[in-house]
Amino acid sequence: MPRYQHIARQLKTAIEQGELAPGTRLPSSRTWAQELGVSRATVENAYGELVAQGWLERRGQAGTFVSNALRFETAPPIPAVFAGESPEPKPFQMGLPALDLFPRETWARVMGRRLRTQTRFDLALGDVCGEAILRQAIVDYLRVSRSIECLPEQVFITSGYADSMRLILRTLSVPGDSMWVEDPGFPLIRPVITQEGITLAPIPVDADGLSVAAGIRDCPQGRFPLVTPAHQSAGGVALMRSWRCRR
Structure with a gap:
């Protein structure tokens, strides 16, 4: 597909989805060509195709606009079913710890310090079994709290x-x-x-x-x-x- 047709399709989709309303002024072909890293002629061809199809209209020196002739039927607003619900969990909810006892300030401080000291390697995929340091900590905990002797290689970290x-x-x-x-x-x-x-x-x-x-x-x-x-x-x-x- 030629590049100008790809740009035209993206613009058409944005108009159909309401992201660009009728009457919206589009950037000049020169400005948008610089932003997209394409030639000005490519943007002009995309605009020209949509003008021919009735999606856009040119207004002389004022520029290119989304056509005011476009009228889309909008779906009725969906009622906010959960708007009135409290974000607080219900008391005695199963599988949920005491959130009021969680050390949020300490957690945020530790997380912030860890994020500031990250290297680019920390963004790579880790061990599929879980971080080795965490698995060793679990082994140490099980030895003391449950009298379970195991190795880090026998521990798998899951999501729950x-x-x-x-x-x-x-x-x-x-x-x-x-x-x-x-x-x-x-x-x-x-x-x-x-x-x-x-x-x-x-x-x-x-x-x-x-x-x-x-x-x-x-x-x-x-x-x-x-x-x-x-x-x-x-x-x-x-x-x-x-x-x-x-x-």
Whole structure:
């Protein structure tokens, strides 16, 4: 496509989308040619084509304008459905930490310092498993807080709980597998599981966490159990230690 036709098409699209209203004065061909890095003749040809099609009109020394003869039917304004809603999250919302306790000032200060000291290499793609420094910090944390011994090479950084679950299921499961899930349990993860073709098997939760006996009875073909070791949602119970340690 010749360059002038490409410019004409872009102008026509801008007019159709309302970015250039009827009566809008366009830059002179000399000015726009300098901005676009093309010859003045290229811009003149683009203007001439749109004038011939009725999109633009020339007004002598005044310049080139979007034609006043153009009339577009505008769609009625879409009501702002969410305009009246408060940006503040609802109390006791699942999966959301205490935002009022987050050290925003400290975070902003650290982020600002980090951005000011960035190099061009920091903008490149990092390790697909996550930054090595972060993975080492997680290893150190797990050793102290959970008594879990692991290596940074065994840690993968994901975007969250749902992303981790998808990665696990796509690696270890096949569509049609059954999974034990706590009932009641964290509701937001269930759609993620079913989207991977996994059949949910709700298993009751008692004082010791998910009832393994009920799972064996109700869904003996279950391939995976999804359990919460501590602070189960929504009962807050902890999984029985003997089941937690079983392999």
